[in-house]
Amino acid sequence: MRWLTRVHLIHGVLLVLLLVTGLCLYMTTTRTWFNQLGVPLVSVHVTIAVLYIGVVCYSILRVGRYLLKKPRASKFNFWLHTIFFFLWAVSGAMMYWQAYFPVTLRNGAVVIHDWTTFLYIPWLLVHSLGHLYSWKAPWPDWWTKHVALPPAIAENKFERRDFLKLSGLTVLFLMIGSWLKWLTPVLSAVDSENRRRGYFRIYNVTNDYPRYQPGEWSLTIDGLTNKSETITYYDLPRFPATTIVDDFHCVTGWSVRHVEMKGVKVKDLMTQLGIEAQSDYVTAYSGDGMYFDSFLTTQLLDEEALLVYELDGEQLKQAMGFPCRLYHPDMYGYKSVKWVNRLEFTEKREIGYWQQSGGYDLNGYL
Structure with missing residues (x-):
């Protein structure tokens, strides 16, 4: 028929x-x-x-x-x-x-x-x-x-x-x-x-993601602040460390339960460095040269956002963002910028990579 x-x-x-x-x-x-x-x-x-x-x-x-x-x-x-x-x-x-x-x-x-x-x-x-x-x-x-x-x-x-x-x-x-x-x-x-308790799916926006050696990575905090500072991987342990156990959620549907993450709170880091934000917005850039996402300054400073350098008691894997990745406990994983190497405070809020490419929510709350 x-x-x-x-x-x-x-x-x-x-x-x-x-x-x-x-x-x-x-x-x-x-x-x-x-x-x-x-x-x-x-x-x-x-x-x-x-x-x-x-x-x-x-x-x-x-x-x-x-x-x-x-x-x-x-x-x-x-x-x-x-x-x-x-x-x-x-x-x-x-x-x-x-x-x-x-x-x-x-x-x-x-x-x-x-x-x-x-x-x-x-x-x-x-x-x-x-x-x-x-x-x-x-x-x-x-x-x-x-x-x-x-x-x-x-x-x-x-x-x-x-x-x-x-x-x-x-x-x-x-x-x-x-x-x-x-x-x-x-x-x-x-x-x-x-x-x-689940698996991490590794999502990148470039096939040639950065494979840092510890001495090659640095994080710069600049833009609309009272001063700019740059720290290295070897500086991270000298700042107050925070360890949390949280569920990591991806917007595509999968989750990993009870993940132990150790890092430095963005707020604690800036306090220790004597940096004061002078704008309402901040953009986090990835070392892959492509990925970035933006936040309200209050979201990073007042909502327990972490710069994570250990996962489940071990240093991050290269594909997971070694040496350091950003993590916000109340947001989806796409806000967790891997290989984060710059926090820039800006006058206007930037529209992040996945907001431009995939129509994702700008704030990304769970």
Whole structure:
């Protein structure tokens, strides 16, 4: 039927676009590349997802009724898609509106969204290549045609051969999906304990992020202040240290619970250096030369913002912002500028990188 052919084509195109954009978001290199091109990949992915949901909702009942008279293989294909669609849609919605859900549910949604994608890819490849090259798998007639079930199957008594086939295919697809998921692992645990409370996803806006040696890094505080000062990595321990245990939240939906962070409060640092702010705004710059974000002066000085140099009792990893990153305990992670090397107090508030590129909230409160 023409309508079914059109729906199948549109469904296939949107599904492939969803998988491609989703994989590009998952992989650090491609995500960063799109950031550098100024392409709002998250918005593109969400837009395609909305279109996909619309197509499925429009056609699912009609397709379901049409397949009632089709062989069991067609019905299986329909229900497989329906289950994956439901898992994608629900987990994706929870990630998008993650502020309304508790951390455990949000992290669970991220895991389900990832694993659903990677477990689906092997089946999609087999399905697509089979149609493209007219490959015929040696399925039994009762599966692909309108014939009666064999007595053993009808009585739910699988033969040893059937059980081994089903088990083998299941294990194969799980292995392929797992291999694909961990082929480019962008989830990195700081230590084994972190595996029980979530993973940090490493997001950068440049692929060539700074890899400082301790003696190469410095932090400058300048702009509209009574004086300018620059400190080095070796100066940090001489300032009053503050250790907090907090939950780190990302605006994309994942969180890491009970992270121990040690650093110097911005307020304490400025007090020790004798620096007085003479403006209402401050911009924090990253050593990668691209990323920056802005704050109200009161947000950094009066709301316990930290310059963090240790995470869970260890110095920061290079990809996590070593030697020092900014952290505000009441804001999303995109406000936590990594490799922070300058705090500039300004007359007007700058519009940060993700506010310009992704439409993120300027204040970024949880």
